[in-house]
Amino acid sequence: MIDLYTWATPNGRKVSILLEELGVLYTAHPTNVLPGNPKPSWFLEIAPNGKIPAIVDGDLALTETGAIMIYLADKFGGFLSQETHQRAKTIEWLMWQMSALGPMQGQAFQHTVAHPGKAVAAEKWILAEVNRLYCVLDAQLSDRDYIAEDYSIADIACWTWVARSDWARIDLADYPNIQSWFSRIHNREAVKRGYDVPHKAHVIVS
Template sequence: MIDLYYWTTPNGHKITIFLEEAGLEYRLIPVNISKGEQFAPAFLAISPNNRMPAIVDHAPADGGEPISVFESGAILEYLADKTGQFLPRETRPRNDVLQWLHWQMGGLGPMLGQVHHFKHYAPEPVEYAIERYHKEGERLYGVLERQLEGREFVAGDELSIADMAIWPWLKAEKQEIDLARFPAVAAYRTRMAERDGVRRAMARIDDINPAANVAMDEEARHHLFGQGR
């Protein structure tokens, strides 16, 4: 049994997609980051960076005490190694997947997150920041466009943890990047959305946070952008 500490963000979706695609039994534990639940001592004990997602594996491969893992990329790699799914064991294809996983973790996610913030959440417009991050977002879409040409998935012919990391950030449309300029990315985004496992993962949004698209209030802004309680 895997306990998944989750909220309805792109990083949270990465892990529900893995669990649904892998058919693993899991318990979803909401961490409402708009209400500051990520700062609760019990959560910080497993996720010291006060970010979700995090997991607790109650049946680790070594048969020992439960293992907790934080950071979405580390969780994906841990689950892939645990199950033997979505991450090749052979050196070269494994390297391909891990490169694109870390590209998402170090580039696509953080940069698009800044696009989202300065376009939609900053208390006042900062034109330099909006332009700078939007252009970087477009550059990263271009990198992905070239990689996806002639490929069904990011790292080859089979679904991998790289796809699970990348797709939720493409789904989050607040970056307002024109997909007409990136046809391979647009087709990939649709292909991924049509997978049964992805559909099941996305259905958890309404289970946990039916108000996901409601405008942010001041309490949420404080907890999300105040860097502490």
């Protein structure tokens, strides 16, 4: 049984969706350690950086979504090819999400939702950069159903962020390949279940 410490954020939802797709037994513990909330000592023992998601699998405590997703996909044999080239391309796009799409869209949230109008020039630049990244993803999906050929952890990682495209004032109709891909994944039952996990599980009290 895996323990998942998570919250209703794009990063938190990546892992619950993957666990649902893999059919793995787990217990979800919604853990609000967002900025402004205290980080309990018991959680810092699991996740020294104080961020969700984190998992505990036996004697292994693991943080960082990329590391968690690769670990789970390898351990349970799904959504990450063992063929060298296919595996490399999947990990490439997983890293793209973590280094580009996620951070830029997270900054867009700060400028357009949390602190609108506070830094107009920065807001304009970040929104332009997010749109550029959506163009990159739309081009990648122009001749395939999924980002790295087969449905994979790269799709799950990117999908949870595209699900909050409103943070960057993105209209998916402007990106038809992404829109089709998004709907294809949204219709998966495991994705629907995993997306709602933080709202339905019990809350850990610090």
